Amino acid sequence: MKDKLLAVAAFLRERDCFEILTHDYPDGDTLGSGFALCLVLQQMGKKARVITTSVPKDFTFLQAGIQPQDFTAQTIVSVDVADVKLLGSNREAYEGRIDLCIDHHMTNKIEAPLKCVDGNAAANCEILYKLFRLMQVDITRGVANNLYTGISTDTGCFRYTNTTAETLRIAADIIDIGCDTAYINKVMFETKTRKKLALEREVYNTMEYCCNDRCAIIAVTLATQKKVGVGDGELEGLASIPRQVEGVKIGITLREKAENDFKISVRSDGDVNAAEFCARFGGGGHAAAAGCSVKGSLEEVKAQLKAAVSEIL
Amino acid sequence: MKDKLLAVAAFLRERDCFEILTHDYPDGDTLGSGFALCLVLQQMGKKARVITTSVPKDFTFLQAGIQPQDFTAQTIVSVDVADVKLLGSNREAYEGRIDLCIDHHMTNKIEAPLKCVDGNAAANCEILYKLFRLMQVDITRGVANNLYTGISTDTGCFRYTNTTAETLRIAADIIDIGCDTAYINKVMFETKTRKKLALEREVYNTMEYCCNDRCAIIAVTLATQKKVGVGDGELEGLASIPRQVEGVKIGITLREKAENDFKISVRSDGDVNAAEFCARFGGGGHAAAAGCSVKGSLEEVKAQLKAAVSEIL
Numbered sequence: 001m002k003d004k005l006l007a008v009a010a011f012l013r014e015r016d017c018f019e020i021l022t023h024d025y026p027d028g029d030t031l032g033s034g035f036a037l038c039l040v041l042q043q044m045g046k047k048a049r050v051i052t053t054s055v056p057k058d059f060t061f062l063q064a065g066i067q068p069q070d071f072t073a074q075t076i077v078s079v080d081v082a083d084v085k086l087l088g089s090n091r092e093a094y095e096g097r098i099d100l101c102i103d104h105h106m107t108n109k110i111e112a113p114l115k116c117v118d119g120n121a122a123a124n125c126e127i128l129y130k131l132f133r134l135m136q137v138d139i140t141r142g143v144a145n146n147l148y149t150g151i152s153t154d155t156g157c158f159r160y161t162n163t164t165a166e167t168l169r170i171a172a173d174i175i176d177i178g179c180d181t182a183y184i185n186k187v188m189f190e191t192k193t194r195k196k197l198a199l200e201r202e203v204y205n206t207m208e209y210c211c212n213d214r215c216a217i218i219a220v221t222l223a224t225q226k227k228v229g230v231g232d233g234e235l236e237g238l239a240s241i242p243r244q245v246e247g248v249k250i251g252i253t254l255r256e257k258a259e260n261d262f263k264i265s266v267r268s269d270g271d272v273n274a275a276e277f278c279a280r281f282g283g284g285g286h287a288a289a290a291g292c293s294v295k296g297s298l299e300e301v302k303a304q305l306k307a308a309v310s311e312i313l
Numbered sequence: 314m315k316d317k318l319l320a321v322a323a324f325l326r327e328r329d330c331f332e333i334l335t336h337d338y339p340d341g342d343t344l345g346s347g348f349a350l351c352l353v354l355q356q357m358g359k360k361a362r363v364i365t366t367s368v369p370k371d372f373t374f375l376q377a378g379i380q381p382q383d384f385t386a387q388t389i390v391s392v393d394v395a396d397v398k399l400l401g402s403n404r405e406a407y408e409g410r411i412d413l414c415i416d417h418h419m420t421n422k423i424e425a426p427l428k429c430v431d432g433n434a435a436a437n438c439e440i441l442y443k444l445f446r447l448m449q450v451d452i453t454r455g456v457a458n459n460l461y462t463g464i465s466t467d468t469g470c471f472r473y474t475n476t477t478a479e480t481l482r483i484a485a486d487i488i489d490i491g492c493d494t495a496y497i498n499k500v501m502f503e504t505k506t507r508k509k510l511a512l513e514r515e516v517y518n519t520m521e522y523c524c525n526d527r528c529a530i531i532a533v534t535l536a537t538q539k540k541v542g543v544g545d546g547e548l549e550g551l552a553s554i555p556r557q558v559e560g561v562k563i564g565i566t567l568r569e570k571a572e573n574d575f576k577i578s579v580r581s582d583g584d585v586n587a588a589e590f591c592a593r594f595g596g597g598g599h600a601a602a603a604g605c606s607v608k609g610s611l612e613e614v615k616a617q618l619k620a621a622v623s624e625i626l
Contacts (some may be wrong), residue, residue: 157472158481159465159498165485168471172481182583185472193559201517204510246506270495 002134004116005127009135011100011114012041017074018048021098023081024088025263026052027236028059028188032150033079033102033124035062036143040132043140047071053088056236058187062149065142075099080124080150082284083109102127107275107284122162125150129170144179149188152181156240157189161270161288199228203238207245210306211313216242217305219254219298239265239289249313250277252305254298262301264292272312280308315447317429318440322448324413324427325354330387331361334411336394337401338576339365340549341372341501345463346392346415346437348375349456353445356453360384366401369549371500375462378455388412393437393463395597396422415440420588420597435475438463442483457492462501465494469553470502474583474601512541516551520558523619524626529555530618532567532611552578552602562626563590565618567611575614577605585625593621 020037022030034050041048047069055063076098081087082105084095101112104127106119121127125147132139139147151171155163158171175181192200199220206219218241225231235255243251250272253265264281267289268274274290281304283292294301331354335343347363354361360382368376389411394400395418397408414425417440419432434440438460445452452460464484468476471484488494505513512533519532531554538544548568556564563585566578577594580602581587587603594617596605607614 152472156502157470158484159470159502161495161498163494163498165488168481168485168488171471172478172485175478175481181476182474185474185476186582189469189472190553190557191559192557197517197520197558201514204514207510240503244503244505245510246504269499 001116001118001130004118005131005134007114008100008102008116008131012135013044015075015099016046017071018046019073019076019094020048020050021076021078021081021087021090021094022050022052023086024053024090026054026056026059028153029123029125029150030080031055031059031062032146032148032153033128035066036125036128036132036146036150037077037079037102038066039140039143039146040135040137042067042069043138051090051094053090058236059149061183061187062146064145065140077102078110078112079128080104081110082107102131105285107279109284120164122160122164122167123151123154125154126167126170129174139174139177141178141180144174144177145184148174148179148181149184152184153188157185162286193234195228195230196234199224199230199234200238200241202228203241207242209245209248211310213247214249214313215252215306215309216245216248217252217254217302218242219302220256221298222256222259225256239267243267243269250274250309252309254301254305256298257293260297261295262293262298264294264301264305266290266292277308277312314429314431314443317431318444318447320427321413321415321429321444325448326357328388328412329359330384331359332386332389332407333361333363334389334391334394334400334403334407335363335365336399337366337403339367339369339372341466342436342438342463343393344368344372344375345459345461345466346441348379349438349441349445349459349463350390350392350415351379352453352456352459353448353450355380355382356451364403364407366403371549372462374496374500375459377458378453390415391423391425392441393417394423395420415444418598420592422597433477435473435477435480436464436467438467439480439483442487452487452490454491454493457487457490458497461487461492461494462497465497466501470498475599506547508541508543509547512537512543512547513551513554515541516554520555522558522561524623526560527562527626528565528619528622529558529561530565530567530615531555532615533569534611535569535572538569552580556580556582563587563622565622567614567618569611570606573610574608575606575611577607577614577618579603579605590621590625 022034038048077100098112100114101110104121239253251267266274278290278292281292335347351361390413411425413427414423417434552566564580579587591603591605594605
């Protein structure tokens with residue numbers, strides 16, 4: 001990894017006018033990676049901006065300190081993006097143009113002249129922390145907040161199986177730099193809107209089990225979202241609910257993103273490979289957490305997923 | 314602290330026939346502290362046992378490797394016990410007999426010839442880790458599992474404000490020793506029985522707000538516990554629910570432990586001191602998490618708590 005990081009460091013120093021791509025339905029790790037890298041590049045006197053399909057309300061604080069800059073992009077970097085498909089509405093504009101890909105998904109399929117992929121990193125922000133240390137750049141409080149957000153959200157605040165001793169030591173170093181863990185943990189892990197509470201109650205009612213209760217499935221339909229009055233940014237965290245039920249090996253969350261078009265989130269307890277499961281539907285991710293998209297009515301999609309689960313359990 | 318730890322180390326080496334006291338309604342930190350210390354003392358060739366009012370089902374794995382031994386107690390040690398009142402049914406037998414008190418509650422009121430209290434430690438198990446390192450004892454996998462359980466449960470898996478960089482580094486060291494974080498995190502933070510899910514739905518329905526929605530209160534009555542069919546061991550974690558609601562500064566959980574006798578758990582977001590609040594009712598704890606007991610009907614107890622909240626908010 002060190003050789004790759006050195007190559008990335010040299011590349012960043014050499015180039016200018018960066019556009020940093022994050023994945024669609026952006027989470028803390030892709031946004032934390034994007035804004036941390038953007039802040040560091042701007043500190044280095046370079047021009048940089050983050051390209052994202054959205055910044056959910058809870059993540060807007062990550063942008064603090066970013067300078068809006070006018071420039072024509074010369075260098076395209078993707079962070080935490082495993083596949084061009086995951087660029088969402090930005091795919092068309094950027095497919096085939098990525099110069100540097102920094103990612104922690106084993107299943108990464110991005111084509112780029114320079115790739116830095118470490119499947120052992122719990123979060124992409126772990127890779128960026130190591131990169132910044134190697135580059136000996138000043139890790140400001142703003143950069144630290146971004147890195148901590150990425151690492152803590154991708155590990156469920158250090159409780160998922162991807163968390164390593166190194167993850168905790170990196171987080172400790174970032175805390176020493178002075179990030180605001182109290183604020184970040186409160187917003188990411190300790191705060192629910194009243195709407196979110198209402199949504200959870202609705203979702204609990206959709207829970208069903210299959211394969212001798214070793215698989216649990218929940219569904220968030222457009223009708224439910226409308227009834228409760230929640231938007232995209234308030235659906236985070238639901239995917240961990242079905243896997244939490246005692247005895248469940250694989251938890252599946254169906255989220256209707258458009259009529260008869262479902263985003264599927266799969267969480268596994270380790271015995272089942274979630275990424276392999278999602279690959280059957282053209283998706284990917286990690287062994288413990290992965291995703292895909294399936295079209296059809298709620299009942300059709302559920303039936304397809306259940307059939308696939310019964311084959312592997 | 315190092316002088317105190319050296320004194321504790323000398324004391325443990327000198328004495329024998331230990332009884333280690335844990336607090337009532339035992340949690341991961343008091344049991345983890347008790348069994349870790351017991352294992353280490355037995356490794357040292359000494360006789361030791363843990364005295365506890367119960368070992369909830371999820372914590373039975375902590376006892377692995379403990380040898381049942383016949384002996385007459387000569388040395389009494391309390392771990393994670395802030396007050397003799399918290400010994401529950403063991404109070405009568407042990408009050409006034411404690412030789413060594415190891416605790417991390419600032420509010421500690423135990424009278425003992427040797428006291429080692431560090432209010433800056435996120436968990437009592439942090440103090441024990443430092444003690445064991447200082448004593449250069451072999452921290453086995455079993456001891457590591459106990460220490461990790463104590464530290465992770467008292468910090469909400471590293472998301473509460475008591476978590477420090479040192480907490481994370483200690484946890485990293487314990488992971489390197491080889492504790493089973495995947496199992497422990499799954500059982501402590503990622504598993505809910507179906508009964509627990511049903512209980513949460515019931516409890517959500519009792520949520521009420523006061524003081525301009527800055528305080529949220531939930532109640533678990535004996536009737537609810539009976540309806541859902543849950544016992545003491547399945548009520549962990551509920552206390553964090555009301556504080557999680559957006560805008561809530563202080564979250565209060567009432568749990569009916571006997572008819573018209575409520576155990577109150579208070580969680581604060583940091584602006585309010587939960588320990589000071591509970592002290593008004595003869596209780597104590599930490600600034601962010603504290604508890605007390607109040608007698609009366611559900612409505613009477615709620616009214617008392619609301620009146621007290623309105624004075625401080």
